[in-house]
Amino acid sequence: MTLPAALSCKREERSFRVAPPFVEMPEAIPYNNRVRPGPFATTTPSTSQPVSVERLSHEPFGRQYLINAQALSDGQTLYGAFNCSGCHANGGGGMGPPLLDNKWFYGAEPEQVYVSILEGRPNGMPSYRGRIPDYQMWELVGYVLSLSGQASPNAAAGRSEHMTTALPPNSTPREKPEVVPQPTTGPATGKTATQPTTTSQPRQNGQ
Amino acid sequence: MYRFSKFRAWVGGALGIFLPLLNSTSLSAAEPAGDDGQWTMATKDYGNVRFSGLDQINTQNAKSLKLSWTFSTGVFRGQEAAPLVVGNTMYVVTPFPNYLYALDLNKPGTVKWKYDPKAEAAAKGEACCDWVNRGAAYAEGRIFYNTLDANTVAVDAASGKEIWKTKIGDINKGETITMAPMTVKGKVYVGISGGEFGVRGRLTCVSAADGKILWRAYSCGPDKDCLIGPRFHPFYDSDKGTDLGVKTWPPGHWKIGGGTIWGFLSYDPETNLLFYGMGNPGSWNPDLRPGDNKWSCGCFARDADTGEAVWYYQWSPHDEFDHDGINECMLLELKVDGPDKPARKVLVHPGRTGYMYVLDRATGQVLSADPFTRITASKGVDLKSGRSITNEEKRPRIGKVIRDVQPASPGAKDWQPSAYSPRTGLLYVPHQNLTCDYEAVEANYIAGTPYLGVNERMYAGPGGYRGKFMAWDPVARKEVWGIKENFPVWSGTVVTAGDVAFYGTMDRHFKCVNAKTGEVLWDFETDSGIIGQPVTFKGPDGKQYVAVLAGVGGWAGAIVAGQLDPRDPSAALGFVNAVKDLPDHTKPGDKLYVFALP
Numbered sequence: 001m002t003l004p005a006a007l008s009c010k011r012e013e014r015s016f017r018v019a020p021p022f023v024e025m026p027e028a029i030p031y032n033n034r035v036r037p038g039p040f041a042t043t044t045p046s047t048s049q050p051v052s053v054e055r056l057s058h059e060p061f062g063r064q065y066l067i068n069a070q071a072l073s074d075g076q077t078l079y080g081a082f083n084c085s086g087c088h089a090n091g092g093g094g095m096g097p098p099l100l101d102n103k104w105f106y107g108a109e110p111e112q113v114y115v116s117i118l119e120g121r122p123n124g125m126p127s128y129r130g131r132i133p134d135y136q137m138w139e140l141v142g143y144v145l146s147l148s149g150q151a152s153p154n155a156a157a158g159r160s161e162h163m164t165t166a167l168p169p170n171s172t173p174r175e176k177p178e179v180v181p182q183p184t185t186g187p188a189t190g191k192t193a194t195q196p197t198t199t200s201q202p203r204q205n206g207q
Numbered sequence: 208m209y210r211f212s213k214f215r216a217w218v219g220g221a222l223g224i225f226l227p228l229l230n231s232t233s234l235s236a237a238e239p240a241g242d243d244g245q246w247t248m249a250t251k252d253y254g255n256v257r258f259s260g261l262d263q264i265n266t267q268n269a270k271s272l273k274l275s276w277t278f279s280t281g282v283f284r285g286q287e288a289a290p291l292v293v294g295n296t297m298y299v300v301t302p303f304p305n306y307l308y309a310l311d312l313n314k315p316g317t318v319k320w321k322y323d324p325k326a327e328a329a330a331k332g333e334a335c336c337d338w339v340n341r342g343a344a345y346a347e348g349r350i351f352y353n354t355l356d357a358n359t360v361a362v363d364a365a366s367g368k369e370i371w372k373t374k375i376g377d378i379n380k381g382e383t384i385t386m387a388p389m390t391v392k393g394k395v396y397v398g399i400s401g402g403e404f405g406v407r408g409r410l411t412c413v414s415a416a417d418g419k420i421l422w423r424a425y426s427c428g429p430d431k432d433c434l435i436g437p438r439f440h441p442f443y444d445s446d447k448g449t450d451l452g453v454k455t456w457p458p459g460h461w462k463i464g465g466g467t468i469w470g471f472l473s474y475d476p477e478t479n480l481l482f483y484g485m486g487n488p489g490s491w492n493p494d495l496r497p498g499d500n501k502w503s504c505g506c507f508a509r510d511a512d513t514g515e516a517v518w519y520y521q522w523s524p525h526d527e528f529d530h531d532g533i534n535e536c537m538l539l540e541l542k543v544d545g546p547d548k549p550a551r552k553v554l555v556h557p558g559r560t561g562y563m564y565v566l567d568r569a570t571g572q573v574l575s576a577d578p579f580t581r582i583t584a585s586k587g588v589d590l591k592s593g594r595s596i597t598n599e600e601k602r603p604r605i606g607k608v609i610r611d612v613q614p615a616s617p618g619a620k621d622w623q624p625s626a627y628s629p630r631t632g633l634l635y636v637p638h639q640n641l642t643c644d645y646e647a648v649e650a651n652y653i654a655g656t657p658y659l660g661v662n663e664r665m666y667a668g669p670g671g672y673r674g675k676f677m678a679w680d681p682v683a684r685k686e687v688w689g690i691k692e693n694f695p696v697w698s699g700t701v702v703t704a705g706d707v708a709f710y711g712t713m714d715r716h717f718k719c720v721n722a723k724t725g726e727v728l729w730d731f732e733t734d735s736g737i738i739g740q741p742v743t744f745k746g747p748d749g750k751q752y753v754a755v756l757a758g759v760g761g762w763a764g765a766i767v768a769g770q771l772d773p774r775d776p777s778a779a780l781g782f783v784n785a786v787k788d789l790p791d792h793t794k795p796g797d798k799l800y801v802f803a804l805p
Binding site (some may be wrong): 095096164166 | 328329330331333334335358403550608644647648651653655657658659664769771774776777781783
């Protein structure tokens with residue numbers, strides 16, 4: 001009888017709200033390209049130092065939204081309310097690229113996704129600057145990343161609010177994000193560039 | 208409109224029976240001289256008939272068709288355009304970035320020049336259904352076409368130099384253009400896309416000489432904006448009254464009311480009238496816009512000079528399922544009143560709603576509206592009131608999932624244009640067999656973002672096949688034959704005096720069929736799936752050629768062109784669920800194929 005009580009003491013620590021950010025832009029946005037021109041980079045002022053992705057993965061701010069159930073749930077509602085679903089569907093994409101898979105044109109770090117929403121991107125992503133309160137933009141970041149399994153399964157939504165479409169975020173296989181070039185006018189690369197086959201096997205995502 | 212005076216006597220007389228004996232020599236005599244050698248507008252002719260008098264390729268020799276030459280455009284997105292042929296030059300418009308190529312037919316496959324309109328890249332994110340373009344129009348030494356970023360350009364056909372460029376719409380509001388313009392008597396008529404973005408639809412008339420905008424006719428709003436005045440005499444009472452484009456909407460909603468124009472236009476030189484259809488009303492979710500939502504999802508007849516509306520008919524008042532009314536309006540003369548009565552000038556519209564509408568071209572009266580597919584979305588068309596009969600069981604409501612709605616949102620037939628042969632008296636209709644589950648959800652209007660309010664997933668209708676190429680007798684009002692295809696038949700078609708019809712499939716087959724029997728005579732495997740418009744023309748060597756662009760995409764092929772994720776059934780507005788296996792059959796493509804007899 002004491003066992004459950006003892007175990008419950010070892011529960012993980014959770015915050016129910018993420019403190020709203022007090023600056024609009026995060027301090028350090030990961031670069032989409034790791035290659036930096038040298039040697040002057042070492043002498044640039046510390047505020048504009050390139051920050052490696054590794055270091056940012058220890059940055060707590062953006063990641064807080066990936067482990068907070070309330071933020072992820074709000075993000076899901078906002079994803080519909082701000083018409084993200086119109087272009088990206090429930091993660092499978094349409095007018096915009098899919099969000100379920102491991103392919104990211106502009107980076108999958110929370111700060112990079114934040115910048116995509118804030119500033120827009122040149123091939124059609126509109127800028128939401130001034131249209132969405134900042135904390136809600138971060139909640140959207142969390143939900144968008146949960147679509148490819150980047151959020152904690154304990155915190156991610158277990159069901160859709162609507163007609164069943166893609167798997168709920170807490171059951172989506174965790175993808176390993178990679179930055180890929182955006183196909184523009186040349187032959188598309190990746191999944192669909194393979195030779196046509198006659199099998200009807202389901203495609204392996206990310207191949 | 209199709210002026211084959213010698214045909215009138217018998218065109219309508221077919222009554223669903225194959226015409227066994229035809230004197231083909233008398234037909235070529237009736238042919239307007241010179242026209243069939245070229246293909247000067249996407250629709251071939253003003254009436255959207257897409258019949259060619261060329262008869263070198265016929266039912267006997269079609270099996271020997273050979274690839275003559277190819278050309279690679281370098282743009283690997285959905286190729287929906289019809290190549291144009293003017294004199295000894297072929298003109299090809301690509302999807303975004305909307306290059307225009309001039310190819311020398313004397314030295315097949317060589318580029319005379321290439322024009323780049325430098326369209327804005329951001330337009331790609333505002334286009335609902337891939338970055339397609341449906342072709343150009345030629346008149347008086349100029350090529351006119353539209354770019355995805357909502358500009359119309361005039362290009363010198365000889366040199367490839369830009370003559371003018373006119374901004375028609377604003378991509379910041381989700382306004383793009385995919386349609387092929389039509390040009391008549393020094394005017395260029397241009398629509399607008401963006402029915403998924405709450406764009407206020409309108410037809411823009413541009414001067415061919417200098418690109419100045421002469422008038423705009425809106426699809427919703429006050430009568431003066433819609434150019435509705437004393438000449439407007441709709442046939443049905445529900446279309447009569449003032450400012451219906453305002454009154455049939457919740458207050459102010461007409462400002463984001465849709466009714467976009469992205470299909471083909473028709474023109475009747477005898478009456479100087481333009482005919483065209485309007486797209487879905489703003490927000491797919493019908494609960495957000497009680498009322499008939501005029502003038503969306505209907506058809507206008509307008510004076511080609513002034514734009515004044517003459518009549519209007521609404522295919523689907525208060526559209527519930529994104530059943531855009533933009534499909535082609537074919538201008539024909541048919542013996543619909545009986546074999547002994549004179550042929551009537553009609554407008555035939557294979558509707559997205561699944562009905563084959565035959566309208567009196569002068570008045571807009573519906574003479575018949577027969578289902579050409581399985582329909583659960585509605586219960587027919589009441590010919591007395593002209594109204595589509597709602598199926599209450601399938602009426603979308605917020606928060607409720609409605610199952611098995613057929614036709615699904617792309618309709619029984621989408622933009623892909625049909626053809627009509629006066630020789631067989633049959634319509635050739637490429638279309639699809641898709642049903643869907645449909646859930647209305649809340650939608651917010653934010654300029655430049657989708658205004659939808661629907662979750663949808665589509666799947667194959669009964670029978671399991673997803674597409675069909677059908678021959679339909681518009682006088683007997685029934686299907687004569689049909690070829691079932693695995694995927695939606697998203698390509699256009701052309702039928703010729705050789706009694707053959709051409710169409711392509713999304714799983715990479717370009718087919719030539721016997722127009723009388725539907726027998727497949729020839730089948731060529733292309734690099735990529737076909738969603739383009741086949742054309743036929745006479746080359747400088749006097750031979751008949753058939754050309755088509757192959758490159759899968761569009762709404763139906765978005766899964767391949769946009770590399771979408773099939774794990775989400777609602778991807779591409781629900782189309783992905785119906786074509787999950789398409790990437791196993793085709794990759795993106797960019798190639799023009801030209802065929803001829805050896």
